[in-house]
Amino acid sequence: KFSIVIAGGGSTYTPEIILMLLDNLDRLPLRSIKLYDNDEERQNHVAKACEILIKEKDPTIQYVATTDPEVAYTDVDFVLAHIRVGKLEMRSLDEKIPLKYGVVGQETCGPGGMAYGLRSIPGVLENIEYMEKYSPNAWMLNYSNPASIVAEACRRFKPNSRVINICDMPIGMEHTIARILGFKNRKEMCIRYYGLNHFGWWTSIKDKDGKEYIQDLIAHQLKYGNCLADDDASHYTDSSWFDTAKKVKDIIAIDPTMCPNSYFQYYLFGDDMVAHTDPNYTRADQVVDTREKRVFGECARIEKVGTAKDTTLQIGIHAEFIVDLATALAFNTHERMLLIVPNNGAISNFEKDAMVEIPCIVGKDGYEPLTVGEIPHFQKGLMEQQVNCEKLVVDAYEQHSYLKMLQALTLNKCVPNANVARKILDDFIEANKAYWPEL
Numbered sequence: 001k002f003s004i005v006i007a008g009g010g011s012t013y014t015p016e017i018i019l020m021l022l023d024n025l026d027r028l029p030l031r032s033i034k035l036y037d038n039d040e041e042r043q044n045h046v047a048k049a050c051e052i053l054i055k056e057k058d059p060t061i062q063y064v065a066t067t068d069p070e071v072a073y074t075d076v077d078f079v080l081a082h083i084r085v086g087k088l089e090m091r092s093l094d095e096k097i098p099l100k101y102g103v104v105g106q107e108t109c110g111p112g113g114m115a116y117g118l119r120s121i122p123g124v125l126e127n128i129e130y131m132e133k134y135s136p137n138a139w140m141l142n143y144s145n146p147a148s149i150v151a152e153a154c155r156r157f158k159p160n161s162r163v164i165n166i167c168d169m170p171i172g173m174e175h176t177i178a179r180i181l182g183f184k185n186r187k188e189m190c191i192r193y194y195g196l197n198h199f200g201w202w203t204s205i206k207d208k209d210g211k212e213y214i215q216d217l218i219a220h221q222l223k224y225g226n227c228l229a230d231d232d233a234s235h236y237t238d239s240s241w242f243d244t245a246k247k248v249k250d251i252i253a254i255d256p257t258m259c260p261n262s263y264f265q266y267y268l269f270g271d272d273m274v275a276h277t278d279p280n281y282t283r284a285d286q287v288v289d290t291r292e293k294r295v296f297g298e299c300a301r302i303e304k305v306g307t308a309k310d311t312t313l314q315i316g317i318h319a320e321f322i323v324d325l326a327t328a329l330a331f332n333t334h335e336r337m338l339l340i341v342p343n344n345g346a347i348s349n350f351e352k353d354a355m356v357e358i359p360c361i362v363g364k365d366g367y368e369p370l371t372v373g374e375i376p377h378f379q380k381g382l383m384e385q386q387v388n389c390e391k392l393v394v395d396a397y398e399q400h401s402y403l404k405m406l407q408a409l410t411l412n413k414c415v416p417n418a419n420v421a422r423k424i425l426d427d428f429i430e431a432n433k434a435y436w437p438e439l
């Protein structure tokens with residue numbers, strides 16, 4: 001049986017991830033679940049409810065919520081890392097500062113993500129160091145954002161660490177693709193995909209007999225985006241994800257040869273995004289007012305009544321990759337999964353030392369990437385711009401360099417020119433005083 005620590009215990013996603021782990025004990029048997037956060041107050045919103053969820057499912061599983069890294073990281077097999085340095089409060093500024101200058105903020109690949117990256121890198125490295133000190137044989141399944149920048153920092157500063165960088169976005173999208181194409185389960189599909197995190201494309205969707213569906217998918221998306229039919233919102237309770245689902249129609253019209261990650265709406269249609277965003281109320285505010293209220297409220301209710309038997313909390317199916325990945329590492333299943341890994345020639349006409357998101361085979365020694373081959377000019381151009389922008393953020397962190405950060409923001413696809421880049425950077429520096437290295 002295995003022992004797990006969730007780093008970033010106070011996340012709104014924690015209870016849903018625990019429910020998912022508890023639902024999969026037959027695949028991944030657990031002896032211990034720990035929550036770790038450096039913010040006790042925030043973690044307390046979910047800690048007691050998580051204890052009740054676990055006790056009611058399997059009282060033999062040990063549980064602790066702690067702010068002590070030694071307690072958290074001692075005797076664990078898997079670290080599930082989803083930390084958010086600066087929390088949603090700082091995400092809000094990541095989104096709002098660029099908007100002041102008419103630029104879409106975007107908290108992962110846009111300028112907001114560059115600011116967030118500079119905050120995240122030291123936090124992620126610190127957690128890797130705890131793991132190496134207290135449980136050197138553990139694996140870290142890292143889905144802390146901004147995933148591409150964090151992955152580049154891991155490649156550069158912790159090249160031999162047992163860290164696997166992964167994102168839930170492709171899983172969510174594959175549920176949608178399966179629904180559109182009429183598959184019962186996304187695992188009935190064998191897919192090909194390449195790109196950077198939140199910045200890639202599906203190029204093939206085959207069934208078990210090898211029949212190709214990508215053209216059917218593209219034809220559907222050109223008409224309906226990621227909706228099942230015109231304006232069908234049945235799978236999107238969250239209004240901003242519904243808007244995204246519709247916007248995919250415009251994204252795919254730019255290149256109807258492959259199926260894009262919906263995040264391209266920010267890079268290709270920043271002007272439309274800005275026009276539809278209230279500069280004083282962004283996605284961060286929405287998440288606080290909806291997901292955070294809902295999850296923390298329900299956790300408080302569970303704590304009060306002392307039972308979770310009528311809970312409205314749901315299993316985080318978007319997080320099924322966690323069980324798949326941990327199971328693949330623990331039991332050598334050779335499952336095929338999309339991971340963020342050094343390119344190393346997998347995409348033959350792309351830089352070797354870029355962190356790319358591509359299919360890999362996962363077993364007990366880690367991952368083995370599959371080859372992709374040559375990619376077309378449009379995708380290559382977009383990816384080169386983005387990957388260099390992300391590398392510059394890591395340079396800025398490493399060298400405490402204002403100039404590198406200015407170059408990163410100037411290169412970012414969402415930012416129109418160097419004047420605006422400088423203004424955004426100067427505001428970011430002011431806002432991030434408590435988090436960034438001095439540039």
Ligand code: G6P
Pocket residue numbers: 145167168169170283287
């Ligand atoms: C997807 C991405 C995550 C991202 C999340 C943002 O799940 O893969 O990396 O954090 O969306 O969603 P939110 O609801 O916080 O805007």
Ligand code: MN
Pocket residue numbers: 147167168169198
């Ligand atoms: Mn992601």
